[in-house]
Amino acid sequence: MAKHKHSPLTFNVAQLLREEVGSRRHHEFTEEVLPLHERESLRNIAGTARFTRTPSGVYVESTVTGVIHCDCMRCLQPARVAITVTFTEEYVASVDVTTGASLVKHVDDDEDDDRFFIDEHHLLDLGVALREYALLELPMRPLCKSDCRGLCAGCGVDLNVEACRCHQEPVDERFAALKALLDSSESQ
Ligand SMILES: [Zn+2]
Ligand SMILES: [Zn+2]
Numbered sequence: 001m002a003k004h005k006h007s008p009l010t011f012n013v014a015q016l017l018r019e020e021v022g023s024r025r026h027h028e029f030t031e032e033v034l035p036l037h038e039r040e041s042l043r044n045i046a047g048t049a050r051f052t053r054t055p056s057g058v059y060v061e062s063t064v065t066g067v068i069h070c071d072c073m074r075c076l077q078p079a080r081v082a083i084t085v086t087f088t089e090e091y092v093a094s095v096d097v098t099t100g101a102s103l104v105k106h107v108d109d110d111e112d113d114d115r116f117f118i119d120e121h122h123l124l125d126l127g128v129a130l131r132e133y134a135l136l137e138l139p140m141r142p143l144c145k146s147d148c149r150g151l152c153a154g155c156g157v158d159l160n161v162e163a164c165r166c167h168q169e170p171v172d173e174r175f176a177a178l179k180a181l182l183d184s185s186e187s188q
Contacts, residue, residue, distance in 0.1 A: 007031060007127060009045075013058050014122035016051055017097035025051040034066075034127050034134070042066040042083075042134045049126060056103075057092040057118055064130055073141045074150030075158050083137040089129045091116045 008031045016025055031045040047064030063086045072079040094104045094117045104117065118124045149159035154166040 006123060007125070009034065009125060009127035009130065011049075011051070011124045011126065012122055013051060013091075013118060013124045014097055016053055016058060017093060017118070017122060019053055021053050021055055023053040027051070029126075031127075034131060036068070036131055036135055036138070040068060040070040040135075040138060042130070043069055045130075047130075051124070054090060057090055058124060059088070059090045060124070060126065060129065061088045062086070062126060062130070064134075066134065068134065068138055068142075070138065070142045072144035072148055074148045075144060075160055076151070077144050077158070077160075079142040079144045081137070081139060081142055083134060085130070085133040085137060087129060087133045089116055091118045091124050091129075093118045093122075095120045095122075097122060 008029045011025075011027060013025075016023060027049045029045075029047055029049070032043060034042045034045060036042055043066060045064060045066040047062055047066075049060055049062040052059040052061075063084065065082070065084045068081040068083055070079050070081065071077070092104060092115050095102055116129055144160075151157065152159055152164045152166060155164055157163070157165060
C-alpha cells in the first residue's frame with residue numbers, strides 16, 4: 001500500500017503528537033473491507049474514534065460496526081454476522097515526532113511485544129486493533145441462518161435447496177435389483 005494513499009482506517013497523528021498530553025482528536029470513518037483471516041473479512045465498516053495524546057503515544061477509544069463475511073459451518077455457503085465492537089488501546093509512538101529518534105527498540109523482532117505502534121511516518125493504523133477485536137466477535141460456529149439444514153453426510157446435497165438423494169436413488173446394482181424385487185412384490 002502506498003504511503004500517500006492509505007486506508008480510511010489509518011490516521012496521521014503527527015500533529016497530535018506535537019501537542020501536549022491530553023490533547024484530543026475525534027474521527028469518524030467508513031471503510032469497505034478489512035481482511036480478518038484466511039476466509040473472513042469485516043465489511044461495511046463504520047465507526048468513531050477519539051484519540052488522546054499520552055506521554056508515550058495516543059490513547060484510542062473506538063466503536064465500530066460492521067458485518068463479518070465468513071462461511072456457514074454447516075452448508076459452506078456465505079454467512080453474515082453483524083457486529084459492534086468497542087475498544088480502548090494505547091498506540092505507542094515508535095519515533096520522536098520532533099527529533100525523529102527511535103523510541104522503541106526492535107519493534108519487529110520482538111514477538112512477545114503485543115503493543116500497538118504508531119509507525120515512523122506517524123501513521124496510526126486503527127485496523128490492526130480493529131482486526132483483533134473483530135476476530136473476538138467471530139462465532140465459533142457461524143451459520144448462514146439459525147435453522148440451516150447443512151449438507152447431507154450421505155449424498156452431499158445442500159439440504160436447504162434440495163432434498164436428500166440417499167433414499168431416492170439406488171447406490172449400486174444389487175440395491176437396484178432388490179428395489180425392483182420389492183416393487184414387483186408390492187404390485188402383486
Ligand atoms: Zn448454512
Ligand atoms: Zn443424502
